[in-house]
Amino acid sequence: MKRAIRILLMTVALGATPMLGSAQNPPPDDLDPEKLALTYYKVAGKAFDFDPIANLSAPVQSATSFDKPDVMRKEVARMHAVQDQATDKTEFSVAVANSITDYDHAHGEFSVALFEAGSYLPVYFNKHEYRVVFANAERARAIPMPDKEQARAFDQELLRHSRAVTTNIRFRVIGAGDPAGAVSGEDVVRAELLSAQTVDRDGKVLTTANLSGAPAAAPAQFSAAALDVAGLRVGVKVNELQAAIERLYGKPTRTERGKSADYDERFAGYLELDLMRCLDIPGGHRHVPQPGDICLRAFYDSDEIVRSILIQRVFATVDTEVVRRAALNRYGPASTVENAGTGYVLGWGPTLDRKLVSYGGRSGYPLTLSIDGSVEFPGAGRSHGAKYVIALQLVDNTWAGGPGEHQ
Amino acid sequence: MPTHRGDVWEIDPGAPAEAQVLAYLNGLHAFVRKGDDIYSGTTKLRTQTEGGALVITLAGNSTARLMDADDGQALVFADGAKAALRAHQDAGEKR
Numbered sequence: 191m192k193r194a195i196r197i198l199l200m201t202v203a204l205g206a207t208p209m210l211g212s213a214q215n216p217p218p219d220d221l222d223p224e225k226l227a228l229t230y231y232k233v234a235g236k237a238f239d240f241d242p243i244a245n246l247s248a249p250v251q252s253a254t255s256f257d258k259p260d261v262m263r264k265e266v267a268r269m270h271a272v273q274d275q276a277t278d279k280t281e282f283s284v285a286v287a288n289s290i291t292d293y294d295h296a297h298g299e300f301s302v303a304l305f306e307a308g309s310y311l312p313v314y315f316n317k318h319e320y321r322v323v324f325a326n327a328e329r330a331r332a333i334p335m336p337d338k339e340q341a342r343a344f345d346q347e348l349l350r351h352s353r354a355v356t357t358n359i360r361f362r363v364i365g366a367g368d369p370a371g372a373v374s375g376e377d378v379v380r381a382e383l384l385s386a387q388t389v390d391r392d393g394k395v396l397t398t399a400n401l402s403g404a405p406a407a408a409p410a411q412f413s414a415a416a417l418d419v420a421g422l423r424v425g426v427k428v429n430e431l432q433a434a435i436e437r438l439y440g441k442p443t444r445t446e447r448g449k450s451a452d453y454d455e456r457f458a459g460y461l462e463l464d465l466m467r468c469l470d471i472p473g474g475h476r477h478v479p480q481p482g483d484i485c486l487r488a489f490y491d492s493d494e495i496v497r498s499i500l501i502q503r504v505f506a507t508v509d510t511e512v513v514r515r516a517a518l519n520r521y522g523p524a525s526t527v528e529n530a531g532t533g534y535v536l537g538w539g540p541t542l543d544r545k546l547v548s549y550g551g552r553s554g555y556p557l558t559l560s561i562d563g564s565v566e567f568p569g570a571g572r573s574h575g576a577k578y579v580i581a582l583q584l585v586d587n588t589w590a591g592g593p594g595e596h597q
Numbered sequence: 598m599p600t601h602r603g604d605v606w607e608i609d610p611g612a613p614a615e616a617q618v619l620a621y622l623n624g625l626h627a628f629v630r631k632g633d634d635i636y637s638g639t640t641k642l643r644t645q646t647e648g649g650a651l652v653i654t655l656a657g658n659s660t661a662r663l664m665d666a667d668d669g670q671a672l673v674f675a676d677g678a679k680a681a682l683r684a685h686q687d688a689g690e691k692r
Contacts, residue, residue, distance in 0.1 A: 192626070284657070350635060364684045385680045417641070418624060418637075418638060418640045420621055420622070420624045420626065420637075421624025421625075421628065421636075421637030421639065421640045422624070422638040422639055422640075423637025423638070423640060426639050430598075430639055431638075432601050432640055433598065434598045434636075434638050434639050435638075437598060437599075437600060437605060437629060438607075438627040438628070438629070438638065438685070439627065449630055476616075479616075480610070481611075482607070482608070482610030482626075484627075503621050505617060505618070506610075506613065508613070508614065508618070509614060509618075512614070512615050513618055513622075515620060516615075516618050516619050516622050519656075519657035519659060519687065520655075520656050520657055520658075521656070522622065524624060561612045571669040580621065582622075
């Protein structure tokens, strides 16, 4: 859990001083936190509870108890009007107090810190933080400078102001979640940069992003059937999967659905390589997970077609940043990232009925990757040392249909 | 995947962590090789021979090279991460 959970707090420099001598005039600040939050809820399709927010607003708080109901109604109507006008084309602009990183000798470039993976723009509305990430940040990140002498001179100029710069950005809200899989949180606002220009404290332009090319807001259609997890696919006959598992990992058990089955009724049974073998239980008299161990459970439907696969592998060490980069390269931009104390989870695709995601599935998405540290029970005796499990789960979203009860 | 033909290979669990992660995510932590064909689970991977190595095409415009190493076979990913391979342990030994 290194760079993936790094939080680089940026300060929103509302009302920043106009930049003297800049090549282009920066856009005027237009980042109303309420407007951004309401746009985000609308564009991301998330429900917004107007009443409690309106109740905390200044007009309602300052109203007499006699007037409060009327003021409250007006405030809710006003907020609805703001949200009604919001679209995914609504633009925001702001000057951000930012910095330029140290020189990257391996790649011959500097980076604009705001646009590095793991960075975000915090915006506060109603004492709640909205973390704005940019889906096309990579296009604005690098300041290539392969010439070392030029880079040295540039670096010295940066040091005059302790590497502090101002980045003027214009963006629009396109959804939720960090496609780079690095910023987690309750409300991660996915935005697309429309322009980005970084200037030093003297107003001299240091870099202007070239944002031409495909817009960031065009995610490819997700189809689990076109993917695999560790080589295993949904949509194949269960006998085919069973043969592959047996050849590679050992003989799985096959359990047909019984009367007491507690998994989703659309599944007719499952194959399993004991999931308990990947749990580390110090002091137990059972198998101790070893690096390289594989655990697996795959559900099939009444036509004996595999519809859900969960595979887990034990690792001695895990660098979350390595996993994040490899996973994004493998599966493309993520829909969500969760980074709680219990582990790290990436999700891809549209939301899915959670009833289909069980036994280790950690998010309501058809493709998930999760990293968990070893489970150790307090007072259970000796520890087997740190171990990690990387789990991959794939659910056939085309077969499953819509999101069901999960949103 | 061939149920009997070909050889089953797996990544050495002592290989560098980055190579193990790349292998796992691409289904190359355990696979069947039959001639120039590579089967990863229920997926057949695209391959081509190149300078004595078998180049495996991976998702995300990436590749891995299956090649001879000092002490056997190794898998080398495009970014340089390298992992030794070992013959698959008998299923009975493993579980």
